[in-house]
Amino acid sequence: MAVSAVRSAPPAPAGRFGRRPAGFRPDVQGLRAVAVLAVIADHLLGWPRGGFVGVDVFFVISGFLITGLLLRKYERTGTISFSTFYARRAKRILPAAAFVLLVTVGASFALLGAERFRSVVGDAVLSFLFVGNWHFARQGVDYFQESQPPSPLQHYWSLAVEEQFYLVWPWLLLGLLIVGMRHLGWRRSHARLVAGVAVAVLTVTSLAWGLLETTAQPTWAYFTTSSRAWELGVGALVAVLSNHLRITSEPVRSVLAWLGLAGIAVAIAVTPEGAGFPVPWALLPVLSAAVVIAAGVGGPVALWPLTHRAGQYVGEISYSLYLWHFPVAVLLLAFVPQGSAIYVVLGLALTFVLSAASYRWLEAPARHAVWFRRGVRTGLGPPAGWYRFAAACAVVVLLGVAGHAAARVAAPPRLAAPDAVLAGGTAADPADCVGAAALDPRHDCALNAGPAAAPDPASASYDDGGAYDCYAYQGEPAKTCTFGSDRPTATRVALVGDSHAAQLVPMLEPQLDAAGWRLDTYVGNGCRWHLAERDGTCRGLPEIQESLESGGYDVVLTTASRAPGDRARHALAHDDYVDAMRPVADSVTKVVVLADNPDADAESVRCVAAVTFSVDDGCGTPAARALAEPDPLVAAARDVPGAHVVDLTDRYCAGGRCPSVIGNVVVYRDTGGHITATWARTLGSYAVERIRAALAR
Numbered sequence: 001m002a003v004s005a006v007r008s009a010p011p012a013p014a015g016r017f018g019r020r021p022a023g024f025r026p027d028v029q030g031l032r033a034v035a036v037l038a039v040i041a042d043h044l045l046g047w048p049r050g051g052f053v054g055v056d057v058f059f060v061i062s063g064f065l066i067t068g069l070l071l072r073k074y075e076r077t078g079t080i081s082f083s084t085f086y087a088r089r090a091k092r093i094l095p096a097a098a099f100v101l102l103v104t105v106g107a108s109f110a111l112l113g114a115e116r117f118r119s120v121v122g123d124a125v126l127s128f129l130f131v132g133n134w135h136f137a138r139q140g141v142d143y144f145q146e147s148q149p150p151s152p153l154q155h156y157w158s159l160a161v162e163e164q165f166y167l168v169w170p171w172l173l174l175g176l177l178i179v180g181m182r183h184l185g186w187r188r189s190h191a192r193l194v195a196g197v198a199v200a201v202l203t204v205t206s207l208a209w210g211l212l213e214t215t216a217q218p219t220w221a222y223f224t225t226s227s228r229a230w231e232l233g234v235g236a237l238v239a240v241l242s243n244h245l246r247i248t249s250e251p252v253r254s255v256l257a258w259l260g261l262a263g264i265a266v267a268i269a270v271t272p273e274g275a276g277f278p279v280p281w282a283l284l285p286v287l288s289a290a291v292v293i294a295a296g297v298g299g300p301v302a303l304w305p306l307t308h309r310a311g312q313y314v315g316e317i318s319y320s321l322y323l324w325h326f327p328v329a330v331l332l333l334a335f336v337p338q339g340s341a342i343y344v345v346l347g348l349a350l351t352f353v354l355s356a357a358s359y360r361w362l363e364a365p366a367r368h369a370v371w372f373r374r375g376v377r378t379g380l381g382p383p384a385g386w387y388r389f390a391a392a393c394a395v396v397v398l399l400g401v402a403g404h405a406a407a408r409v410a411a412p413p414r415l416a417a418p419d420a421v422l423a424g425g426t427a428a429d430p431a432d433c434v435g436a437a438a439l440d441p442r443h444d445c446a447l448n449a450g451p452a453a454a455p456d457p458a459s460a461s462y463d464d465g466g467a468y469d470c471y472a473y474q475g476e477p478a479k480t481c482t483f484g485s486d487r488p489t490a491t492r493v494a495l496v497g498d499s500h501a502a503q504l505v506p507m508l509e510p511q512l513d514a515a516g517w518r519l520d521t522y523v524g525n526g527c528r529w530h531l532a533e534r535d536g537t538c539r540g541l542p543e544i545q546e547s548l549e550s551g552g553y554d555v556v557l558t559t560a561s562r563a564p565g566d567r568a569r570h571a572l573a574h575d576d577y578v579d580a581m582r583p584v585a586d587s588v589t590k591v592v593v594l595a596d597n598p599d600a601d602a603e604s605v606r607c608v609a610a611v612t613f614s615v616d617d618g619c620g621t622p623a624a625r626a627l628a629e630p631d632p633l634v635a636a637a638r639d640v641p642g643a644h645v646v647d648l649t650d651r652y653c654a655g656g657r658c659p660s661v662i663g664n665v666v667v668y669r670d671t672g673g674h675i676t677a678t679w680a681r682t683l684g685s686y687a688v689e690r691i692r693a694a695l696a697r
Contacts, residue, residue: 027257027296028061030306031289033314034261035061036321038268043329044347046339050271055158056231056278056285057264062162063235064293067195070170071239074191080174089166092319095366096358097159100323101128104152107327111334111611113458120151127156130163137223148461148670149606152330155322157223164225165232173198196240203233210279221278228278231286238294246298254302256295261303263288320355320363328354334611337603418454418665420510420681423688435682436651438663447654448615448664455678457608460666465506465677468499472524478540480547483519484512491515494553496522496529496544499674500561500596504687507680511688522547528560528633530576548584555695556584559594561673562629577636585642592691593637595647597675598626598658600668608660608668619660626658644694651686 035054042051074080101124108120126135136157176194210227213220221227238245247253267285271277295301305311314321328350336343418434426437433445455463470481483505484490495501495508502523512519522544526537531545548556558581585591600621607619627649637643652658652667660667667679675683 025293025296026307026312027301027303028065028293029315030303030308030311031057031061031292031315032318033311034264034306036318037314040321040325040348040351043326044351045344048268049273050268052273053264053267053271053282053285056267056282057289058158059162059228059231060235060238060286060289060293063165063232063237064239064290065235066166067169067199067236068239068242070173071191071195074174074177080170082170085170089163091369092367093159093163096320096323096363097156098128099358099362100327101153101156104327104331107331108152111331113456113460113462113609115459115462116149120153123151123153123156127153127160130160133157133160133164133223133225137220140219140223149333149609150330152327155326161223161225161228162232165229169232169236192240192243196237199233199236199240203230203237206230206233207279214276214279218275218277231278231282234286234290235293238290238297242294242297245294247295248298250299250302253295253298257292257301257303257306260288260291260293260295261305263291317355317359317363320358321351324354324358325351333606334609338606418678418682421685422514423511423685423692426685433663435663435665435679436686437682439651439654440686445663447659448661450664451615453615453661453664453666455666455676457613457661457666460608460676461669463666463669463676463678464503464674465680467503467505467677467680470505470521470523471499471502472527472538472540474525474537475539476524478522478524478527478538478543481521483509483521484515484517486518487516489516490518491555492553493517493519493555493557494522494548495519496527496548496556496558497560498523498526498528499672501527501559503675503677503680504557504559504594506677507684507687510681511684515688515692520553528573528577529558529580530573531580545580548589549587551587551589553589555590555592555691557592557594557691558633559596560633562596562599562631573632574636574639577633578639581636581640581643585640590695591637591640591643592694593633593643593645594687594691595634595645595649596631597673598623598649598652599629599673600658600660600671601625602671604658604660605668605671608666615661615664621658621660623653623656623658626653644697646687646690646694648683648686648690651683 035057038051039054070080105121105124108117126132136154173195176198177191206229210221213227264285271281328347332347426440427442430443433449437443438445438447470479472479524538532541581591604619604621634645637645665679665682666676669676
């Protein structure tokens with residue numbers, strides 16, 4: 001699996017390695033190991049396909065352990081000590097989590113561009129406050145974030161889910177018990193019945209909501225607590241019913257445990273990303289994990305994959321493994337290509353070394369510390385542990401700053417933003433080799449000359465040139481902005497389409513006055529030129545179509561992303577485009593379709609953002625892959641009399657390859673095929689020349 005979206009969750013930290021607490025469950029410890037190894041393999045090796053279901057296993061384990069702890073405490077004392085409960089959670093969660101946040105921010109400062117670093121700082125603050133899941137859910141439904149590299153802290157979303165659940169669940173449980181004892185005559189022995197009813201209601205409600213949200217808003221369903229609480233609830237139900245789940249027969253317990261483990265293995269192997277997750281696909285790993293845990297309630301089970309020594313150690317350090325693996329997986333891409341042998345080897349080595357050290361010198365001492373106890377004045381375990389922690393923090397921050405300074409000193413010089421060349425001017429200066437001019441056969445140019453590049457490769461993803469300042473985001477009403485000539489005789493041009501049409505604004509705007517064009521924009525999320533948007537993302541399409549058919553425009557210019565899909569979907573898009581274009585093309589208005597630019601694969605974009613990037617690295621995408629998706633808008637234009645097609649592919653690709661840097665200008669902002677504004681400006685003169693030529697035919 002590509003490192004693009006986190007499919008993992010944090011295991012709750014384990015008990016003391018070498019000094020097992022009362023009631024320690026080796027099978028549960030081993031279950032942590034299975035889950036975290038599946039997650040690491042998914043993110044670093046890209047296999048198995050469903051390794052992300054470790055999230056479900058960890059949630060079930062957490063629900064079981066924490067609810068069992070709360071119930072046993074209440075049954076012994078008649079109350080729940082919130083100070084003890086939350087102090088215990090703080091010692092287990094915060095030190096290691098905060099340290100990894102600090103290290104990741106320092107590494108991001110050294111390795112990432114300024115804009116992306118600022119984004120990581122915001123991610124760190126929200127992750128530390130345990131609201132990162134809502135933040136990443138919002139990013140996940142943002143079209144422009146989908147094709148950006150993931151945050152190295154995105155995995156903290158699931159830690160937020162757990163902590164939000166445990167912020168509510170103990171108070172709800174105690175509140176129900178207090179009300180029942182004071183007003184309904186309940187006794188302490190009713191605690192499990194009350195907890196069982198409360199958990200069952202919560203679980204069923206969350207499961208039903210998760211099913212609805214998975215269908216309507218799958219990204220929100222994946223990240224949000226309301227759609228995930230049922231998974232912790234299943235584990236909590238096992239804890240509540242543990243007195244009734246005790247099986248005395250060891251062979252029966254072993255068979256059940258093996259069946260549960262087999263169910264988890266099947267889920268890891270077959271669960272698909274996307275549609276149907278988390279509900280209903282997560283039911284298989286959740287129920288399977290519950291079976292494994294329930295099987296061990298009555299006594300030990302013979303389940304060697306979970307109980308052997310190596311599995312026990314991995315389970316012991318699973319929390320540190322979870323925290324470190326994703327920053328390693330994401331930040332390592334600044335040096336080596338994803339999927340390469342060196343990426344896998346370095347990623348695994350760094351993850352395990354950092355995790356073992358973090359567990360030994362930070363996580364374990366913090367968990368065994370005596371914070372918050374009255375009359376106890378000691379701090380983070382032995383004094384040496386605290387000093388090592390403070391020294392490590394200082395060293396990491398200093399190394400990050402030093403690394404950043406060294407990278408900036410060693411970085412190739414930046415190319416000054418090139419001035420826009422007006423239409424007709426490119427042929428007059430054969431020595432012009434900046435941007436798209438480098439592939440102009442009338443010029444004598446190498447693909448790139450010298451080490452300089454524009455924009456700054458590390459920040460190219462933010463170079464949009466204001467293309468989306470007048471853009472209708474999902475669900476917003478249509479927006480219209482006007483650019484260019486104010487002369488009464490100006491050619492009236494309408495630009496309509498999605499985000500790929502919006503990026504034509506910085507391409508065309510410098511050309512408009514000289515060309516005598518006045519440009520009105522009708523661009524927005526999902527606003528491909530259909531009569532009506534089928535997925536409801538573009539609310540203004542009826543009004544846009546009415547404006548285009550009004551006869552107020554001389555030219556309608558349109559383009560759209562090559563929407564990946566099957567043949568049936570492309571046929572449907574083709575018909576929609578034809579139906580929208582035909583009435584406009586039949587009038588005095590001319591229709592020009594600009595073929596969508598070639599796509600860029602993930603590795604070609606990461607190649608440019610790497611710390612070691614050089615313009616001579618040959619970053620790019622094979623043309624066969626970049627143009628693999630047919631452009632249904634172009635095909636539709638050929639079936640509409642009077643519609644014209646303009647294709648600029650020869651300025652993007654040459655010799656069977658579409659380079660990521662052309663004429664020392666970075667072409668792509670992201671893997672969604674969006675281009676940098678700097679590149680767009682170098683392409684503007686060619687676009688206007690060809691549009692004029694098409695209109696003259």
